[in-house]
Amino acid sequence: MRMRRGARIGGVAVIAALALLLAGSTEVAANGERPASAEVKIDNFSFGPATITVAVGTTVTWTNRDDIPHTVVSADDPRAFKSKVMDTDEKFSFTFTKAGKFPYFCSVHPKMTGTVVVQ
Amino acid sequence: MAERKSNGILRDQDGDGIDRRGFLECMAWAGTGAFCVMQGGVLKSFCMSRIGELDATKMAGELSFVQISDSHMGFNKAANPDVAGTLKAAVDKINGLPKAPEFLLHTGDISHLSRPEQFDTVDQILKGASAKDVFYVPGEHDVLDDDGKQYLERYGKGTKGSGWYSFDKKGVHFVGLVNVVNLKAGGLGTLGGEQLEWLERDVKQLKSSTPIVVFAHIPLWSVYPEWGWGTEDSAQALGYLKKFGSVTVLNGHIHQTMQKVEGNVTFHTARSTAFPQPQPGSAPSPGPMKVPDDQLRKVLGITDVNYSQGQHALAVVDSTLG
Numbered sequence: 001m002r003m004r005r006g007a008r009i010g011g012v013a014v015i016a017a018l019a020l021l022l023a024g025s026t027e028v029a030a031n032g033e034r035p036a037s038a039e040v041k042i043d044n045f046s047f048g049p050a051t052i053t054v055a056v057g058t059t060v061t062w063t064n065r066d067d068i069p070h071t072v073v074s075a076d077d078p079r080a081f082k083s084k085v086m087d088t089d090e091k092f093s094f095t096f097t098k099a100g101k102f103p104y105f106c107s108v109h110p111k112m113t114g115t116v117v118v119q
Numbered sequence: 120m121a122e123r124k125s126n127g128i129l130r131d132q133d134g135d136g137i138d139r140r141g142f143l144e145c146m147a148w149a150g151t152g153a154f155c156v157m158q159g160g161v162l163k164s165f166c167m168s169r170i171g172e173l174d175a176t177k178m179a180g181e182l183s184f185v186q187i188s189d190s191h192m193g194f195n196k197a198a199n200p201d202v203a204g205t206l207k208a209a210v211d212k213i214n215g216l217p218k219a220p221e222f223l224l225h226t227g228d229i230s231h232l233s234r235p236e237q238f239d240t241v242d243q244i245l246k247g248a249s250a251k252d253v254f255y256v257p258g259e260h261d262v263l264d265d266d267g268k269q270y271l272e273r274y275g276k277g278t279k280g281s282g283w284y285s286f287d288k289k290g291v292h293f294v295g296l297v298n299v300v301n302l303k304a305g306g307l308g309t310l311g312g313e314q315l316e317w318l319e320r321d322v323k324q325l326k327s328s329t330p331i332v333v334f335a336h337i338p339l340w341s342v343y344p345e346w347g348w349g350t351e352d353s354a355q356a357l358g359y360l361k362k363f364g365s366v367t368v369l370n371g372h373i374h375q376t377m378q379k380v381e382g383n384v385t386f387h388t389a390r391s392t393a394f395p396q397p398q399p400g401s402a403p404s405p406g407p408m409k410v411p412d413d414q415l416r417k418v419l420g421i422t423d424v425n426y427s428q429g430q431h432a433l434a435v436v437d438s439t440l441g
Binding site: 044107110 | 197
């Protein structure tokens with residue numbers, strides 16, 4: 001029992017540390033010291049979170065966790081970024097080097113939309 | 120249901136042999152495997168289980184074709200790990216029809232990921248069908264990454280734009296439309312201005328008595344816009360078809376049968392040969408629906424269409440693979 005509780009607390013600690021690391025790394029990137037990263041998951045034909053705010057220089061990685069392929073395509077003209085089709089568990093990453101609002105969608109299922117806000 | 124297999128027309132406003140009640144009764148059965156056929160101006164409905172008792176010559180019109188849809192070759196998840204097997208079962212079903220169809224219509228999502236080997240496998244399996252000609256329109260899964268270049272090279276010879284075209288068979292005018300390219304963020308399926316202009320020109324010279332069959336991947340009516348199950352500019356397309364007395368619209372995309380009649384237009388969606396999708400709004404997303412293994416072939420299927428010259432509506436018959 002003690003072992004189990006210890007393991008659980010350890011798990012929580014690891015998650016907390018990861019969260020800190022992620023949050024911390026974004027801040028560090030704002031100072032240009034270390035590349036930052038952020039994650040968007042695709043579940044049930046939705047981008048989660050649908051709006052994500054990151055610092056300039058952040059690399060955003062999308063992961064498709066659906067049984068159906070999706071894409072991540074900038075809604076701007078000209079397009080700021082465009083993934084190839086992502087099958088289940090495939091990823092796409094893009095590094096945002098300019099501040100601004102970057103709306104995007106899945107070109108296969110255009111009802112799926114999201115926004116990356118770069119500050 | 121047997122004693123109710125035929126229904127007289129109560130109120131026949133358009134002189135086309137279809138009244139509202141007759142249609143609705145037909146509709147009520149459609150989901151459980153019934154079909155409607157025009158005979159001598161009278162709409163008749165039959166349970167699928169009684170098909171064997173019917174006279175094949177009465178059932179068979181002068182033009183028979185089969186619609187198949189959404190083969191999704193390459194899909195290998197839990198909802199159906201063997202989409203090649205179920206497509207073969209669909210071909211067996213086609214080959215077992217009382218009257219061999221003259222051709223097949225494939226309403227898109229031939230492949231799951233637009234990969235050459237996925238198209239190759241479908242081509243190979245369909246070679247086993249009694250009908251040798253296959254007319255295609257692309258689904259969104261067939262035009263991934265290359266805006267449909269490969270699709271056009273394989274299936275779009277002689278077509279316009281992103282693959283739209285028309286042809287005539289025994290007095291019926293067929294129009295294949297593409298509503299899966301250049302989709303806009305937040306939107307539905309799209310036909311686009313160039314295709315709409317072409318459609319207007321294409322049907323302009325036809326007599327209003329010409330039966331029209333329009334086929335496209337995404338439904339050309341608003342099935343469930345929340346899931347993208349509709350086409351932004353379909354109303355404009357249908358506007359060009361208003362003068363025609365008989366318009367049949369055949370779609371795929373939603374992996375389940377659904378019908379609607381609006382004036383002289385009958386809308387119909389076909390089952391997939393690969394996997395079912397949930398009814399509109401009944402699940403968190405329209406993703407593949409896992410059913411028990413022994414139920415899978417009961418939710419996959421083909422659509423058999425018959426037309427007799429001089430008669431008004433086409434008989435659209437859905438049947439499952441199991």
